[in-house]
Amino acid sequence: MHPDTASDPAAAQAEYLQRARAGDTAAFDRLVAPHRRPLHTHCYRMLGSPFDADDALQETLLAAWRGLAGFESRSALGTWLYRIATHVCLRLMAQRPRRITSADHGPPLLSTAELGEPVAGPVWLEPLPDAEWAATAAEDPAAALQRREHVALAFVAALQHLPGNQRAVLLLREVLEYSAAEAAELLGTSVASVNSALQRAQKKVRERIPAAQALPPPGRQDGFDGLLARFVAAWEQRDIAAMSRLLAEDARFTMPPLPSWFSGRPMVLAFFAERVFQTPWRLQPLHGNGHQGFACYMQQPGEDHFSPGGVVLLRLHQGEPLIESIDSFIDPAVCRRFGMPDQLS
Structure with missing residues (x-):
């Protein structure tokens, strides 16, 4: 059976899920395909590098494949995948240095004579091509503006200064728009802990992103x-x-x-x-x-x-x-x- 995903996506997901649990890797690929790009973007925000996000996404999907039998459909598939991805990123963050910007590394130079040697390794905040995160179809201008804000360099850089739990809470609550109870369940913690972490994270991000830098200008604007x-x-x-x-x-x-x-x-x-x-x-x-x-x-x-x-x-x-x-x-x-x-x- 090949369900019509356009007319009945729920039936299609159920069919792909059944086939994937039986060992059909092609069905698994179809099942997770709509989630790959948003999951990768979530991992990028968490880790500050598209290359680290590649690793996290691969590990997330491997864990999902291995754990598919335990997915009981009590939550949405996307929620289940975000739970796995967030915990993968938290583990990787504990193993790798924090991604930094030039200002984090040291003060600006006062002479152009010597530029120093490149600092190698997984150290620097790295950019993400728009082709890897932007919507493929037209979307509401307000939603598009918010999506740009949530992937802007200043925002991703500010996230890297947050402890892992605060980073995860901020993204789950403010970017992915999960409720406090849903975020607590995703992270295996309490609602009170989520609310406390969110308040601390919001304060730190506001301190690092001046109001004038909070939003990148629209893609096309007079002048x-x-x-x-x-x-x-x-x-x-x-x-x-x-x-x-x-x-x-x-x-x-x-x-x-x-x-x-x-x-x-x-x-x-x-x-x-x-x-x-x-x-x-x-x-x-x-x-x-x-x-x-x-x-x-x-x-x-x-x-x-x-x-x-x-x-x-x-x-x-x-x-x-x-x-x-x-x-x-x-x-x-x-x-x-x-x-x-x-x-x-």
């Missing part, structure tokens, strides 16, 4: 499209005067896994003039974490092609078309994650 075009022109033409007109006074430039970063328009411009603009570049648009950004390709001396130089995501000023933050991720693995080819003619 911002022109700003992005001018940003590309300034970078590719290595025009420091044009770049100066695009940056907010408190602009910053980060570049993990290099520990160095720059704060304030004068130092960001010095870095562009003295280091970045010494090399020809080409930029192509991309999107990650709900932010507008660019795949940046650089041309090394003596070469006739451009090679991946990094993934850049921008945080734009809420009130006027200016750039507040340029977060450049120069890890080759991140470039590949965003689909950057090895060479650009």
